Amino acid sequence: MNDAYDVTETLDVKGQSCPMPVVKSKQATDGLDDGDLLEVIATDAGSVSDIEGWANTTDGVELVDQREGDDVYKHYVRKTE
Template identity: 75%
Template sequence: MTDYEVTETLDVKGQNCPMPVVKTKQTIDKLEEGAVLEVLATDPGSMSDLGGWADTTAGVELVDQQEGDEVYTHYVRKTE
């Protein structure tokens, strides 16, 4: 069981670096504090790219990442 509820889903499947991070930032900026954005990506690099971005960006927290067969799912919480 997770300790977060998805507020919105962003589909960036088929897009490569840096677009998953760019689109995630654009979308998270529009959400309320506490919202959780689910990001669906097919770029394997998104695992490290989104993690690195969240680590160096104030106001966001990477709460979970899941690696599927073809889709990488990321959960980002807006913290401020």
């Protein structure tokens, strides 16, 4: 289950540290259509601020939500253009 979100694609970057979660998220969103939702699953605690910062400074993406549980961080990013 994807926490009640209609996820288009899931990106698993567990075990990868900065900057790879952001780099891989950018690559994944580049391949999505407008309105699609990317779920990013990471184990790097720094991914919370890194992905938020990337989404807030990048046109065409919107950070919808971030969740933490059992040493796993889930980020939901929507492509907006």
